[in-house]
Amino acid sequence: MAVSGERARTILVVEDEPDMVMGLRDALEFEGYGVLAETTGEGGIATARKARPDCIILDLMLPDRNGYQVCEAVREFDPRVPVLMLTARSQEADKLRGFEAGADDYVTKPFSIAELLARITAIFRRVEAASAAGDGAKITLGEHVVDLKAQTVTAGGKVSMLGFYEVEILRLLSERAGEPVSRDDILDRVWGMEASPTNRTVDNFVVKLRRKLEKNPAKPRH
Ligand code: CA
DSSP states (O other): OOOTTSOOOEEEEEOSOHHHHHHHHHHHHHTTOEEEEESSHHHHHHHHHHHOOSEEEEESOOSSSOHHHHHHHHHHHOSSSOEEEEESOOOHHHHHHHHHTTOSEEEESSOOHHHHHHHHHHHHHHHHHHHHSOTTOEEEETTEEEETTTTEEEETTEEEEOOHHHHHHHHHHHHTTTSOOOHHHHIIIIITTTOOOOHHHHHHHHHHHHHHHOSSTTSOOO
């Protein structure tokens, strides 16, 4: 249950299966979250824009647009809202595509409600940790300046948004400046024990980050 005086966090569920929506709504409301639900991709995008939820649970298979397209559309106006993708598929390629589209985490159907709630708790814990970072939390990498709080990277006057995990990976790398950081270190620290990404997930984020930070991604300097 939500602590009184604290604003309840709102979670937008975008899912076309009525039983799944009902189950998620009951479980999330029981945990004290406010719940909005949409059954189409277009509806999900519109509600995400209007209501600015604190988290989006997004099904991959929707009747109109797929979850990747919805995620990309949401990222255009809200780069920061955590997006947890639901899918019946478990192939690695789908997960990578979801992360490429801007998803923060991934749960494969069938999942237990306990597992889903643990992922959401972990997402909000990371959001809190990020917002607790000081305004001056900045990292300089060559000509790039990464603002950990604003989740931006600036180079030559050009500002790009970074995803939540990208910021956390950069924070870890900067704390260990000069020391090697293993994939396991990144998995433990950035994703934590509740999530289950693979080493390839970490590699994918590092490749994406290099694209944003390196003039020549094929010959990384950082
Ligand atoms: Ca579906």
